[in-house]
C-alpha cells in the first residue's frame with residue numbers, strides 16, 4: 001500500500017540518503033510523473049472531506065501545502081491528489097532567478113527541522129502561469145508572489161504589482177510574501193511606511209484587476225515569526241486597513257536557540273519544522289486577539305502531528321499549512337491533521 005505510514009517511511013529512508021535538495025528534485029519529478037499517469041491518488045491515505053469556508057472560498061479541507069515546496073507550480077494535481085485541501089505555489093518572482101549557491105538546504109532529523117537559504121529560486125512568473133494553465137485543477141490554488149533579489153526595496157512594489165497582474169486570473173488567492181529571511185532586507189517591508197506603501201499600491205491594483213476580470217481575488221500577507229509581539233497588533237491593523245483578507249503566520253525563523261549545538265546550526269537561512277511549532281502558534285494567538293474575526297489566519301510552522309495542527313486552530317487559525325512536517329511524515333500527516341481538526345468540532 002503506497003499510502004501507509006510504513007510505505008512513506010521506506011520512501012523517506014531512501015530519499016534521506018540523498019542530499020536535501022536532490023531528494024526534493026527527485027521527488028517532484030516522480031510526483032509529476034505519477035500525476036500524469038493518474039497514479040498519485042494511490043498516495044492519498046484516505047483524507048476525509050472536511051469543507052471550511054474562509055476568505056469567501058470553500059476549501060475542501062483545512063490542511064494546505066505551504067509555499068516553497070512547489071515553487072514553479074509543477075505538481076499542483078499531485079499535491080491535490082495526495083490529500084491537501086489547498087495548494088500554495090511559489091514564491092514566484094517577475095524574472096527567473098537561480099537563487100543562492102548550493103548547498104543551501106539542510107535537514108536536521110534530530111529536530112524534525114530544515115534550514116534553507118534557497119533565495120527564491122524559480123522559473124519566473126510567466127513560466128509559472130503556463131504551468132497553472134496546463135494543470136489539472138481539482139483544488140484551491142494560492143499563488144505566492146515575491147520580488148527579485150536584485151530589485152531594491154524602493155522598487156519592490158513594481159515586482160509585486162507585476163506578479164499580481166499576471167497571476168490574478170489564475171489564482172484562488174494571492175499571497176504577498178514579505179517574510180523570507182533569504183532575500184536581503186525583504187523583511188523590512190513588514191513595517192512602517194514601506195508596508196503602507198506596498199499595501200496601498202497592491203490595494204489599488206487589485207481594484208483595477210477586479211474591474212478588468214470581473215471578480216475579486218482574496219489577498220493574504222505572509223509574515224515572519226521573529227518580530228516583537230508588541231508590533232503584531234499594529235501590523236494586523238494595517239493589513240485590515242488595506243483590505244487584506246488573510247494573514248499567513250508564519251514563515252521560517254532566524255532563531256537557532258532550539259537547535260544550538262547541531263552541526264548545521266551555524267548555517268545561514270530560515271529554520272522550519274518542530275523548533276518553530278510553539279513560536280508560530282503564539283503569533284497566531286496574538287494576531288487573533290488583535291483582529292477578532294476581521295482577518296482569516298492560515299497557521300503554519302512546525303506542524304508535525306495532528307495535535308500540532310489542532311493547536312493552531314485552537315489558537316485562532318481558520319486553516320493550516322504544512323511544509324517540513326510533510327517531508328518528515330508524508331501524506332499520513334495530512335490525514336492526521338484533518339482528523340484532529342475535525343474532532344475539535
Ligand SMILES: Cc1cc2nc3c(=O)[nH]c(=O)nc-3n(C[C@H](O)[C@H](O)[C@H](O)COP(=O)(O)O)c2cc1C
Pocket residue numbers: 066067068069071090091105114116118120144177180222250251252271272273274276300301302303321322323324325
Ligand atoms: C526549503 C523551504 C523553502 C521554502 N520556500 C518558501 C517560499 O518560497 N515562500 C514562502 O512563502 N515560504 C517558503 N518556505 C516557508 C514555508 O512555507 C513555511 O512557512 C515554513 O517552512 C514553516 O512551516 P513548516 O514548519 O511546516 O515548514 C520554505 C520553507 C522551506 C523549508
